[in-house]
Amino acid sequence: xxxxxxxxxxxxxxxxxxxxxxxxxxxxxxxxxxxxxxxxxxxxxxxxxxxxxxxxxxxxxxxxxxxxxxxxxxxxxxxxxxxxxxxxxxxxxxxxxxxxxxxxxxxxxxxxxxxxxxxxxxxxxxxxxxxxxxxxxxxxxxxxxxxxxxxxxxxxxxxxxxxxxxxxxxxxxxxxxxxxxxxxxxxxxxxxxxxxxxxxxxxxxxxxxxxxxxxxxxxxxxxxxxxxxxxxxxxxxxxxxxxxxxxxxxxxxxxxxxxxxxxxxxxxxxxxxxxxxxxxxxxxxxxxxxxxxxxxxxxxxxxxxxxxxxxxxxxxxxxxxxxxxxxxxxxxxxxxxxx
Numbered sequence: 001x002x003x004x005x006x007x008x009x010x011x012x013x014x015x016x017x018x019x020x021x022x023x024x025x026x027x028x029x030x031x032x033x034x035x036x037x038x039x040x041x042x043x044x045x046x047x048x049x050x051x052x053x054x055x056x057x058x059x060x061x062x063x064x065x066x067x068x069x070x071x072x073x074x075x076x077x078x079x080x081x082x083x084x085x086x087x088x089x090x091x092x093x094x095x096x097x098x099x100x101x102x103x104x105x106x107x108x109x110x111x112x113x114x115x116x117x118x119x120x121x122x123x124x125x126x127x128x129x130x131x132x133x134x135x136x137x138x139x140x141x142x143x144x145x146x147x148x149x150x151x152x153x154x155x156x157x158x159x160x161x162x163x164x165x166x167x168x169x170x171x172x173x174x175x176x177x178x179x180x181x182x183x184x185x186x187x188x189x190x191x192x193x194x195x196x197x198x199x200x201x202x203x204x205x206x207x208x209x210x211x212x213x214x215x216x217x218x219x220x221x222x223x224x225x226x227x228x229x230x231x232x233x234x235x236x237x238x239x240x241x242x243x244x245x246x247x248x249x250x251x252x253x254x255x256x257x258x259x260x261x262x263x264x265x266x267x268x269x270x271x272x273x274x275x276x277x278x279x280x281x282x283x284x285x286x287x288x289x290x291x292x293x294x295x296x297x298x299x300x301x302x303x304x305x306x307x308x309x310x311x312x313x314x315x316x317x318x319x320x321x322x323x324x325x326x327x328x329x330x331x332x333x334x335x336x337x338x339x
Contacts, residue, residue, distance in 0.1 A: 034194030035142060035152070041069045041127040042188050044092040044146035045082055045101075045115065053085035053334045054265060065185030066146035067091070067115055068196055069126045070227075077129070077227060078186035079199050080106045080113035087336040091117050092146070093124055105234035108329060109242035110226045111169065111201060114234060127188075130195040133173055133223040135160055141197065142190045143219075145183050153181050155189070158207055158218060164293040166251045166262065168329075171222065176207040178218035189221045196224045239330060245300040246309065247329035250275065254292040261313075268332065269325040275313065282319060283312040304328055 047063045049056045059081055067078035076091070083089060089101040099121065104114040134141070134157055145151040155177040163174035175189065175198045187200035198221030207218035230240040249268020250261050259281040264270050281295060282288060285302070289295035302309050308323045 031192070034192075035190075037125060038127055038142065038188065038190045038194050038196075039144050039152055040094055041124060042144040042146045043067050043069065043076065043094070043121075043124070045076075045078055045186060046090045046092070047083050047086040048088040049085045050087045050334045050336065054267070054332065055081070055084045057266075059084065063185070065183070066144075066187045066200070068144075068186075068188040068199070069121065069124050070129055070196065071126050074117050074121045074124070075104070075126075076101070076115040076117075077196070077199060077224065078113045078115055079201050079222065080108070080111050082186055083113045083115055085334045089115060091115070091121075093121060094146075095123070097121075105238045106333075107230060107234055107240045107243050108169075109240060109245070110230070111171070111222050112199060112224075112227055127190075128195045129224045129227060130191060130193075130197045131225065131228070133160065133225045134175065134191060134197050140192065141177065143177070143181055143187055143200070144190065145181075145187045145200075147183070151183070153179075155179060155181070155219070158216065159209065161209065162293065163220060164254075164291075164296065166253055166292075168247060168250065168252075168296055168299075170293050170296050173223060174201075175221040175223055176204070176218055177221060178207060178216050180204075180217040180219055184219050189224075197221075198223055244304065244328050244330065246302045246304060246326045247332075248275075248299065248311075248324060249329075249332075252281070252292060252295070259289060259292055259295055269327050273311070273322045273324040275311070275322065275324075276315065279313040279315050281311065282314055283310075285309055286312075302326055 045065050045067045049061045063082050065082045067076040070077045083103045091099040091101045099117040099119050101115050101117045104116050106113045139157050141155050143153040143155050158178050159176040163171045184200040189198035191197050201222050202220040205217050206215045208216050233240050248270045249265035250270045251263035252261050261279045284298050306326050312321050
C-alpha cells in the first residue's frame with residue numbers, strides 16, 4: 001500500500017528518529033492513521049488586532065499561525081499571543097475552506113488561547129490532549145502546522161525544564177524540541193499515539209541548558225497538559241485564576257546575575273511610575289530577587305488589592321525607590337466591541 005505522500009515521508013523521518021524503520025514497520029498503518037488525524041485537526045489561524053491595541057506595537061497587527069481542534073464543538077487550542085486583542089479571526093482548514101471565528105479565552109499564565117469558529121467545521125475531527133506532559137527526553141514527536149497543505153515535520157524532545165520570558169512570563173515546565181522549524185506559532189506537537197502534547201510558542205537559537213557548552217537551535221512548546229485543569233474556568237471567564245495577577249508592563253533580562261529593564265510598555269504601571277529602559281532592579285518590596293523568574297514570581301505573589309508596590313532600581317549610579325500601581329494586565333487589554 002502506498003501511503004499518503006506527506007504522511008508517508010514524515011512517518012519515515014519519524015521512525016528513523018525513533019531508531020530505525022525495521023522494528024516499527026508492523027505498526028506503520030496504525031501510525032499513519034494517527035498522524036493523518038493529527039494533521040487534519042490542525043488549522044491555520046489569521047488574526048487582526050485592534051489598531052490601537054498595545055500588543056500591535058510588539059506583535060504586529062496582522063498575525064498568522066496555527067491551532068489544533070480539540071473539542072467536538074470545534075474548540076481550537078492555539079498560542080495566546082496570536083489572538084491577543086484580536087478584532088478579526090479567520091480559520092482555514094487543511095482542505096482550503098475558511099471560517100470566521102472569535103476569541104474564546106486567553107490565559108496569560110500559561111500562554112494558551114482558545115478560539116471557536118462561528119460556523120461549524122463539520123468535517124474536522126478533534127484530537128485528544130495528552131493527560132500528562134512528556135518527560136522522556138530523546139523521544140520522537142511530530143510537529144504539524146496549519147498551512148493549506150498541512151506541513152508535517154519530525155522532531156525530537158530534547159529537554160523539559162523551566163522557561164522565563166522577558167515579557168513577564170514563566171513556565172515551570174516547557175518542552176524543547178529540535179530540529180527547529182519556522183511558522184511555529186500555535187503549531188501542534190504530537191506524540192507517537194497521535195495525542196497533542198504541546199503548542200508552538202518560540203524559535204530559539206539555543207535550547208540547551210545554560211550549563212551546557214554546546215549549542216542547539218530548536219523550538220519551545222507550551223505543554224498542552226496545562227489546559228485541562230483550567231479549561232472550564234477559561235470557557236466560563238475567558239482566563240484563569242493564575243492570570244489575574246500583578247503586572248508592571250516591563251521587558252527584563254538577566255545579565256550576570258542582575259536584572260535590567262529593556263522596554264517599558266506605554267501607559268503601564270511601570271511607565272506611569274517613571275521606570276526607564278536601562279534601569280537595574282535592586283529590590284522588589286524590599287527584597288532583592290535572586291533571578292528573573294524569582295522577580296516575576298514575587299511580583300505575582302503580590303495581592304491585587306494591595307494597591308501599590310515599591311520597586312528599587314539603579315539608574316546610572318543613583319538608587320531610587322518608586323511606587324508602582326498593582327494592576328491586573330487584563331484591565332489593560334482591549335476587546336472588540338460587543339465582546
